[in-house]
Amino acid sequence: MKSGESDSSQIQLLGELRKGDVKAFEAIFETYRDKIYAFSYKILKSRDLADELTINVFSKIWEKRASIQPNLAFQSYLFRIAKNQIINLVNKASLDSKLQDQLIVSSQYYRNSTEEEVIYNDYLSLAEQVLNKMPKQRRKVFRLRNEQGLTYEEIATELGISKNTVKSHLKVATAELRKTLNMYPEKTFLLLCVLLRSTDI
Structure with a gap:
């Protein structure tokens, strides 16, 4: 599939997602799940936390589906949500000793x-x-x-x-x-x- 066709297909999917189409959401999830997981794991160095964060990101997408703008850069939007989730997680870890034990942050990233x-x-x-x-x-x-x-x-x-x-x-x-x-x-x-x-x- 050519890039233009791919972009058009995603815009259509996002349009359906805005309307609450579950199948469109599942398609978006399958497309971006691995990217969000890899990004999260690269920072958190924890499979469990990366899994949890990935789920949280797509939960946010579903909750905010009506505000999604299909013509804007959706992947950038996803990664902004992921970054905010990581910040929230680190903030939580500063007050939670058990979470601190889980959370490994590599400054090399x-x-x-x-x-x-x-x-x-x-x-x-x-x-x-x-x-x-x-x-x-x-x-x-x-x-x-x-x-x-x-x-x-x-x-x-x-x-x-x-x-x-x-x-x-x-x-x-x-x-x-x-x-x-x-x-x-x-x-x-x-x-x-x-x-x-x-x-x-």
């Missing part, structure tokens, strides 16, 4: 394209500004935890302070980064990925 490299570097610059405003000891604790991956005990030994002091520094540093996060919602996912690494393991 953000270096896979020129655009992602720019976003990642933009994040680093922003985080650096926040860190540089922190007291020296707090900054050291945060860097040892997030840049070198040391445990609370290892950081305490390295700096000659107690484990509770390490926890206190990280708690305050995390709060300061969260304040920044609220000012830059488009960087929510990137910032939360780092904040999750600051939790005790």
Whole structure:
């Protein structure tokens, strides 16, 4: 099938989906399910979470079917929903220790394209500004935890302070980064990925 014919066929399917046609929804699901799953798994590194997120994405599509614009880029729309679902998941994980155990976030993902490299570097610059405003000891604790991956005990030994002091520094540093996060919602996912690494393991 030629590209024009394929586009025309999808526009027709989306038009039927808007009307609540279940078969049209199933066809759209079969077309994009693997792409959304692969995208989710690449970030989350969890088959169960990627499955759950994929289901949630298409549930949203069904719920919002009446607002779908068949002539607009549907795949981009799908991936925006997936990104928002991932952000929601990471936000939830920041408050749910069990979900934190499931969620594995690979920062290498953000270096896979020129655009992602720019976003990642933009994040680093922003985080650096926040860190540089922190007291020296707090900054050291945060860097040892997030840049070198040391445990609370290892950081305490390295700096000659107690484990509770390490926890206190990280708690305050995390709060300061969260304040920044609220000012830059488009960087929510990137910032939360780092904040999750600051939790005790």
